[in-house]
Amino acid sequence: MLPDTLILPVIRAALTEDLGRAGDVTAAACIPATARMRARFVARKPGVLAGIDCVRLTVLEMDPKASIDLRMKDGDAFEAGAVLAEVEADARAFLSAERTALNLLGRMCGIATLTRSYVEAVAGTGARIADTRKTTPGLRALEKHAVRCGGGVNHRFGLDDxxxxxxxxxxxxxxxxxxxxxxxxxxxxxxxxxxxxxxxxxxxxxxxxxxxxxxxxxxxxxxxxxxxxxxxxxxxxxxxxxxxxxxxxxxxxxxxxxxxxxxxxxxxxxxxxxxxxxxxxxxxxx
Known part of the structure; x- marks a missing residue:
């Protein structure tokens, strides 16, 4: 499990990029200021979960009073249709957080799922599957965490270790x-x-x-x-x-x-x- 202090800078940078200079003009124009909404993060395909805390922290960054129910934990396998998390929050804030949360969650689950395929392919041989430093700039800690969620192990994190x-x-x-x-x-x-x-x-x-x-x-x-x-x-x-x-x-x-x-x-x-x-x-x- 990654500490929140490592995840938050990534989320804040992503939200800053997405909100731009004027914030979510669509939500501001279409959604009443007092509206609230409930929604579920639902898997469309089977896979392995990684990055569920990205959902929690992204939503809370936009609405600190949001209610978040994480239905599964990182490393869990799931089938298509599985509910990964359920959220109740300020509608404007939640809709502004949606894309950042989905981008990070989908990316991390993709890495964990692919890693699990490699781990299963070598099962029984004694060999371990490791990642490399060929990571997305700025996302290394998250991506290497996703590898561990899939059953792999981490190579060095950087040039210094x-x-x-x-x-x-x-x-x-x-x-x-x-x-x-x-x-x-x-x-x-x-x-x-x-x-x-x-x-x-x-x-x-x-x-x-x-x-x-x-x-x-x-x-x-x-x-x-x-x-x-x-x-x-x-x-x-x-x-x-x-x-x-x-x-x-x-x-x-x-x-x-x-x-x-x-x-x-x-x-x-x-x-x-x-x-x-x-x-x-x-x-x-x-």
Whole structure:
């Protein structure tokens, strides 16, 4: 569950964008100032819930006295027709909040639902599905929360919470050994280091460093085919080394099961956040 303090800035920015310079002129023109209304947020398609607090906070931002009944909690699966929340509020305020609430709720439910599909696709393999930093600017905390609601796990949140040495870092440093050595010399004992490798040659170099106690904590196997992934897993097992293996690059729902069956620990999927379709949720007044 995300704290309200992380969600409110997103909601306020979205409402400010939508209300513009004059506020909701349609509601002001058509709706009596004293009118109140009741409505339900209803799923048009089946899915997994994420972002229900966006509804609560958006409505309360426009009408602090609104009554909100959240019928389900984040992480719950639902069928088409499910009532996710019911609201009674000042009509002008509620209608002004409607689009922001639906935009955020639909976006988050879409991510959670897609993530759940990936998690179910690798069930029983031991592999975990992780997100990436390929998120919508300004929505990262919400989108990564939605991934967790779908059963996935979070990769790093930003550039400051873990070291991830990618191909361009390796080029500038002069090689994987030099890059990892520099990282080890720079960080404290709580900071993890992940190294991206682009082939079995670099992977074997990384394993040698792990064996010597100077290697990364996790090795990312970037765009390896399944045979190469299986070989990497075998090399780690034969060497009896404890280093995490992450598969990344071009993963989709058709390929993810085969990737998981190679024995990797984590599969990172950018599509969870950059390509998730918005889930269709409507607001029905009654």
């Amino acid at each position: 873990a070291i991830l040495i990618k191909d361009n870092h390796v080029v500038v440093c002069g090689g994987v050994v030099e890059a990892v050595r520099a990282a080890r010399a720079h960080v404290g004992h709580l900071m993890k280091i992940e190294l991206e490798v682009d082939g079995l040659g670099q992977f074997e170099q990384a394993l040698e460093m792990v064996a010597a106690g100077t290697g990364p904590d996790v090795i990312m196997l970037d765009n390896f085919d399944n045979a190469e992934l299986a070989e990497a897993v075998k090399l780690r097992r034969d060497a009896s080394l404890k280093v995490g293996l992450e598969a990344s690059g071009g993963v989709n729902l058709q390929t993810v099961r085969g990737i998981a069956e190679t024995g990797v620990d984590v599969i990172s999927v950018g599509a969870l956040t950059h390509s998730a379709p918005v889930l269709d949720i409507g607001l029905d007044a009654f």
